[in-house]
Amino acid sequence: QLNAVIAASLSLKSSQKLKKILEIVLAFGNYMNGSRRGAAYGFKLNSLDLVLLKLLDTKSTDRSRTLLQYLTRVVREHYPELGAFHAELQYLDKAASVSLDSVLLDVKELEDGMEATRREQEAAGEHAIIRDFLAQNSEMLRRLQRDAHAAQ
Incomplete structure (x- = not known):
């Protein structure tokens, strides 16, 4: 989108x-x-x-x-x-069919979810599953943030 x-x-x-x-x-x-x-x-x-x-x-x-x-x-x-x-x-x-506000809200929710996951990992200690999730998805989130900024 x-x-x-x-x-x-x-x-x-x-x-x-x-x-x-x-x-x-x-x-x-x-x-x-x-x-x-x-x-x-x-x-x-x-x-x-x-x-x-x-x-x-x-x-x-x-x-x-x-x-x-x-x-x-x-x-x-x-x-x-x-x-x-x-x-x-x-x-x-x-x-024209894209609601930019809706997409930006989705990106913000993903940012908040990723930050909550980081805090969870810090609080609970090192978990391989959480570490792998963060490693795999952090770059994807950065690309989404970059694209969202460009779309604005």
Whole structure:
């Protein structure tokens, strides 16, 4: 699950077509804001949901279409090479079904369980079974922690 999130994140970051589409969205936003609020240099990725809402909520003067519909037409007519941008976005469908909070909670529970096992070994003395368990699973937990950090 973490690998799907990491792979999706990397495909989003490396997609040149998505980057160009976001540049077009930013240019439209700057044009529409035209005042002292205009000329934004960019927007944060965590604010994309707000940007999408604006694209859906902003309508033409005759209220017949949204800004998103207009942008779609502009991209289709003037930037046809961007039409299949979704092909660059691999693993998004898999990552979308992953609850990162749930996975991070699972990793935290594994950390807590491993720490409890270490304390148990210290309190009870050296047991071969516990020692072997810790030896076999400590590296796996470190990899999970590393992947969880990367997914965040």
